[in-house]
Amino acid sequence: MAGTARRPLLVLLLVAGAAAIAESKPYAPADRVLLNCGSATDSLDGDGRKWMADTNDDTWLTDSGKSSLMMAADRMDNGLPSTIPYMTARVFTMEAVYNFTVNPRDRHWVRLHFYPSSYNGLAPDGFHFSVTTSTGLTLLRNFSAYTYAKALSQAFIIREFSLPPTPAGFLSITFTPMPVGNDTYAFVNGIEVISMPDLFSDPATMVGFADQTVDIAGAALQTMYRFNVGGMYIPPSNDSGLTRQWYDDTPYVLGPVQGVIYRAGPHFQLKYPSEVAEYAAPPEVYLGTRSMGSDPRLNQNYNLTWTMPVDCNFTYVARLHFCELLLSRPNQRAFDIYVNNKTAQSDADVIGMTTEKGVPMYKDFAVSVADEPGDEAMWVALHPSVALRPQFYDATLNGLEVFKINGTDGNLAGPNPDPSRLLAKAELGAGDEGVPRTHGHRNMGTVMGGTAGGAAALGLVAAICVEKKSRELAAAGGSHTSGWLPLFHSHTSNKSSGHLAANLAGMCRHFSFADIKVATKNFSESLVIGVGGFGKVYRGVVDGDTKVAIKRSNPSSEQGVHEFQTEVEMLSKLRHRHLVSLIGFCEDAGEMILVYDYMEHGTLREHLYMGGKPPLSWRHRLDICIGAARGLHYLHTGAKYTIIHRDVKTTNILVDGDWVAKVSDFGLSKSGPTTVNQTHVSTMVKGSFGYLDPEYFRRQQLTDKSDVYSFGVVLFEVLLARPALDPALPREQVSLADYALLCQRNGTLKDVIDPAIKDQIAPECLKKFADTAEKCIGEQGIERPSMGDVLWNLEFAMQLQDAFEGGSCGGRRPAGEGSGTAGRSAAALEPSNSNGSAASVTTLETSSTTRPPHEACIIVEENDDEVANSAAFSQLVRPTGR
Known part of the structure; x- marks a missing residue:
C-alpha cells in the first residue's frame, strides 16, 4: 500500500466542521x-x-x-x-x-x-x-x-x-x-x-520600529475591515451585544493558494484568559481558522496573504485574532507576521503565547501608509518560521480587523475622489481604461454596505492609484485586484464582446446585471447557498417564479475568466439528465455570473457530513453515485471528444428536487485526446487536493482516468461520511484515499463505515462497491477502470442490494432515479471483463430531466455518428430549449 507520503497533500481544501457552540457573556451597553x-x-x-x-x-x-x-x-x-x-x-x-x-x-x-x-x-x-x-x-x-x-x-x-x-x-x-x-x-x-467596551486600552506595536508603540486608547477609529477569517458572515445579532458585522475574508486572500479552512467540532470549548474579554470577537470567529495546509514544501514557498486597499496619509491598526484549535504543544506551529512587507513579529507561536489550545488572543500592529504610488494598501502576510524549525511549517489566523486612526487634526475622512471620472465608468461599464462599474465580489459589496462602509470612499481612490502595485505584482508573478473596485482582467478589457466570444455568447440567455441584482436581492447575504473557488453562489428567482442558482465570480483570481468561458462553452454544448443545466450568464459591467437550474437539495457533501441535514440511506447514496457516474460517463464518451471534468468531488455533485444527481462546475474541464494515437493531454495541474490523481500530479498528464480516481475518493467519502482530507486526524487517517485503502486491504473497512448506514448495506453490495472504489484509486491510470466499468459495477451493486432486500429495484428509489435494470438478473449485469465496452451500457437515462424546459437556451448538438445512434447517449434535439 502507498503511504500518505506518496500522495500530494496540498492545500486549497475546505475542511468544514459543524459549528461549535461556545457560550459568551453578552455586553450590555450603558447607552x-x-x-x-x-x-x-x-x-x-x-x-x-x-x-x-x-x-x-x-x-x-x-x-x-x-x-x-x-x-x-x-x-x-x-x-x-x-x-x-x-x-x-x-x-x-x-x-x-x-x-x-x-x-x-x-x-x-x-x-x-x-x-x-x-x-x-x-x-x-x-x-x-x-x-x-x-x-x-x-x-x-x-x-x-x-x-x-x-x-x-x-x-x-x-x-x-x-x-x-x-x-x-x-x-x-x-x-x-x-x-x-x-x-x-x-x-x-x-x-x-x-x-x-474598552477594546483599545493597550498600545499597538509600530511595525518597523521594535521599540515604538502607538497609543490607541484615546484615538478615534474608523472600521475599515472586519473579517471572520475562514468563516461566513456574522450578523450583528450574533456578536455578543456589540452589534458588529463580520465578513468572509475569501475575496481578500491574495493569490491562487488560499489555504485550508478548519472549523472546530460541536463540543469544542473556548477558554478566555483574563486579559482577553469574551466580547473581543464572537466565539464563531475563534472557532474557525484559515491555515496554510499540510505540505511543508509548498508552505515554505509562499505567504498566506490578505491585501486591503486603504487611504494614504493615515496610520492603521491591524488586529489579528488567534486561537489554536488543533495543536497543544509549543513549537508545533510557529510563523512570522508581516504587515506592509515589514516584519511585525517573528516566530509567533499561538500555543507559546497562550499555553494551551482553545485560548483566544489577539495582537495589534500599527503601520503608516504614505502618499506614494503603490503604497495604498494594507498587506497582512503569514509565513512559517524557519528559524525555530517547528514540527509543522504552517501559519494560521482566525480573525482580522483593520482600523484607521484619526490624524493630528482629528480627521478621519478620506481624500475627495473625482466623481465624474468614476461615475462615467460606472455608467458605461468596463471600457478600454479598465475600471468597471461593478466587478466586485459579494463580500466586498456587503463590506461597503455594512460595518466597514468607510471603505467605499477608499475604493474610489484605490481604483485610481492601485495600478502601480498591480504592475509590480504582475512582474513578480503574483496577481492583485483592488478590494474596492476590482480591476477588469487586462487581457479581456479591450474586447468589445467581453469575456465570451460571439459564438458562445449566442448559445445561452444573456441576463443583464440589473436582472441578476433583482434575482438575488442585490446579492443578499441571506441568499448565499455556497462558496467555491470561482465565487459565491446565491439562490435567486428569475422570470417571476423560476428558482435558479446564481454563481458570481470572485475577481481576486485571474483564472476566473478562463473558468467562466469554459463553463459556458461546455454546458452550452452539453445536455444530459445528470449534468447540471446552464440557463444563462451575465457579463455586464465586467461581471462574470452564471445562472443554473436550482438544485433544491444542495450538494452531496451536505447530506453526508457537515451540512446539518439528516443522513441519507445507503440505497439513496448508491442512487446518487450511479447518477453521478452516468454524468461522468457521458462526459467521457458521449460528446464529440472526451471531456475531462478535472474537479470531481462531493461538492460538485448536486441533487435536485426529485433527488436526481447532477455533476456540476465545469470551470476546470478540459477536452481530452482528439486523436487515436494521443493518450493524454499535457496541462498544468488543477483540481482539489484530496481528490487529485497522483499520476496527473506527478506527470502533469491528464486523462479521463484522473476523473475516475477522483470519483473513487467520492465513493469512499459516501461510504465513510468524512472529508477527503482532514488535517485534524492522526497522520495515517488524514488522506481518505490512503486510509480507506489501508482499511480495505486489512479487512477493517466495515469497522469505519458511517454508523448511519452500516446496518443497511448488503454484504455482497458492500464488497462490490468497495472493490470498485479501490480500483478507481489505483496508483496508475492504466490500473483503473473506465467510467463505463464503474457504472456497470455500481448498477450491479444496486442489484445485489435489491436481492438482499428481497425485491426488485423498481419502485424502491426516489422519483427519477430508477436504474433501468429491473427484470435483469444480477449475473447478467456483471461485466464480462475488466475493460467492458462503454457502448454496451444500456442502462443510461435517455429521457430529459423532469423539470420544465427553459426556453432561454439553444441546444447545440455534437455531431458524432458513433454516439448519435446510441440511445444511451441521447441528447435533446428541441432547438428552443431543453
Whole structure:
C-alpha cells in the first residue's frame, strides 16, 4: 500500500466542521440609541432591533428639526436589508446638529446609515456634505453617498466609527451641506450611538520600529475591515451585544493558494484568559481558522496573504485574532507576521503565547501608509518560521480587523475622489481604461454596505492609484485586484464582446446585471447557498417564479475568466439528465455570473457530513453515485471528444428536487485526446487536493482516468461520511484515499463505515462497491477502470442490494432515479471483463430531466455518428430549449 507520503497533500481544501457552540457573556451597553431619521414612528429592523423615531424627543435636533425636512425614499431597492432605517430620511438644507447625552466613561460606536435614493423628487446626486463631532473630529468630508454607491453598485452604505470617551457626557454630530451647483443638501437615514467596551486600552506595536508603540486608547477609529477569517458572515445579532458585522475574508486572500479552512467540532470549548474579554470577537470567529495546509514544501514557498486597499496619509491598526484549535504543544506551529512587507513579529507561536489550545488572543500592529504610488494598501502576510524549525511549517489566523486612526487634526475622512471620472465608468461599464462599474465580489459589496462602509470612499481612490502595485505584482508573478473596485482582467478589457466570444455568447440567455441584482436581492447575504473557488453562489428567482442558482465570480483570481468561458462553452454544448443545466450568464459591467437550474437539495457533501441535514440511506447514496457516474460517463464518451471534468468531488455533485444527481462546475474541464494515437493531454495541474490523481500530479498528464480516481475518493467519502482530507486526524487517517485503502486491504473497512448506514448495506453490495472504489484509486491510470466499468459495477451493486432486500429495484428509489435494470438478473449485469465496452451500457437515462424546459437556451448538438445512434447517449434535439 502507498503511504500518505506518496500522495500530494496540498492545500486549497475546505475542511468544514459543524459549528461549535461556545457560550459568551453578552455586553450590555450603558447607552444604546438607534435613531430612525425622518420617521414619525418607532419600528423594528430586519434583525429585530428597535429604532426610535427622531421626532420622539425635541432635543435630538438642536432646533427640534425645524430647519430640516422629513422625507421618504421614492423607491425601495431590493438590496436593502430592511426598510428600517433606510426608507425615511432627515434632509438638511443648512447645517444641523444631532445631540446625544452619553456616559462620559465609555467609548461609543457611531454608525451612520445612508440610502442614496431620490427623496420627494430630490435627485440622489445632489447630496454632498460633511459630518463632524463636538469633540473636534471630522468623520466625513464632501461626502456623496450616491457617488460611492453608484460606482460600487451598492444599495446602501454604513460608516462605523469608534469614538473615545467624552468627559463632558455630551456628543453632538453635525451635518453640513456642501454646495453642488445651485443646490446644497445633506441627509441621513439612521444614526447609532452605542456604548462599547474598552477594546483599545493597550498600545499597538509600530511595525518597523521594535521599540515604538502607538497609543490607541484615546484615538478615534474608523472600521475599515472586519473579517471572520475562514468563516461566513456574522450578523450583528450574533456578536455578543456589540452589534458588529463580520465578513468572509475569501475575496481578500491574495493569490491562487488560499489555504485550508478548519472549523472546530460541536463540543469544542473556548477558554478566555483574563486579559482577553469574551466580547473581543464572537466565539464563531475563534472557532474557525484559515491555515496554510499540510505540505511543508509548498508552505515554505509562499505567504498566506490578505491585501486591503486603504487611504494614504493615515496610520492603521491591524488586529489579528488567534486561537489554536488543533495543536497543544509549543513549537508545533510557529510563523512570522508581516504587515506592509515589514516584519511585525517573528516566530509567533499561538500555543507559546497562550499555553494551551482553545485560548483566544489577539495582537495589534500599527503601520503608516504614505502618499506614494503603490503604497495604498494594507498587506497582512503569514509565513512559517524557519528559524525555530517547528514540527509543522504552517501559519494560521482566525480573525482580522483593520482600523484607521484619526490624524493630528482629528480627521478621519478620506481624500475627495473625482466623481465624474468614476461615475462615467460606472455608467458605461468596463471600457478600454479598465475600471468597471461593478466587478466586485459579494463580500466586498456587503463590506461597503455594512460595518466597514468607510471603505467605499477608499475604493474610489484605490481604483485610481492601485495600478502601480498591480504592475509590480504582475512582474513578480503574483496577481492583485483592488478590494474596492476590482480591476477588469487586462487581457479581456479591450474586447468589445467581453469575456465570451460571439459564438458562445449566442448559445445561452444573456441576463443583464440589473436582472441578476433583482434575482438575488442585490446579492443578499441571506441568499448565499455556497462558496467555491470561482465565487459565491446565491439562490435567486428569475422570470417571476423560476428558482435558479446564481454563481458570481470572485475577481481576486485571474483564472476566473478562463473558468467562466469554459463553463459556458461546455454546458452550452452539453445536455444530459445528470449534468447540471446552464440557463444563462451575465457579463455586464465586467461581471462574470452564471445562472443554473436550482438544485433544491444542495450538494452531496451536505447530506453526508457537515451540512446539518439528516443522513441519507445507503440505497439513496448508491442512487446518487450511479447518477453521478452516468454524468461522468457521458462526459467521457458521449460528446464529440472526451471531456475531462478535472474537479470531481462531493461538492460538485448536486441533487435536485426529485433527488436526481447532477455533476456540476465545469470551470476546470478540459477536452481530452482528439486523436487515436494521443493518450493524454499535457496541462498544468488543477483540481482539489484530496481528490487529485497522483499520476496527473506527478506527470502533469491528464486523462479521463484522473476523473475516475477522483470519483473513487467520492465513493469512499459516501461510504465513510468524512472529508477527503482532514488535517485534524492522526497522520495515517488524514488522506481518505490512503486510509480507506489501508482499511480495505486489512479487512477493517466495515469497522469505519458511517454508523448511519452500516446496518443497511448488503454484504455482497458492500464488497462490490468497495472493490470498485479501490480500483478507481489505483496508483496508475492504466490500473483503473473506465467510467463505463464503474457504472456497470455500481448498477450491479444496486442489484445485489435489491436481492438482499428481497425485491426488485423498481419502485424502491426516489422519483427519477430508477436504474433501468429491473427484470435483469444480477449475473447478467456483471461485466464480462475488466475493460467492458462503454457502448454496451444500456442502462443510461435517455429521457430529459423532469423539470420544465427553459426556453432561454439553444441546444447545440455534437455531431458524432458513433454516439448519435446510441440511445444511451441521447441528447435533446428541441432547438428552443431543453
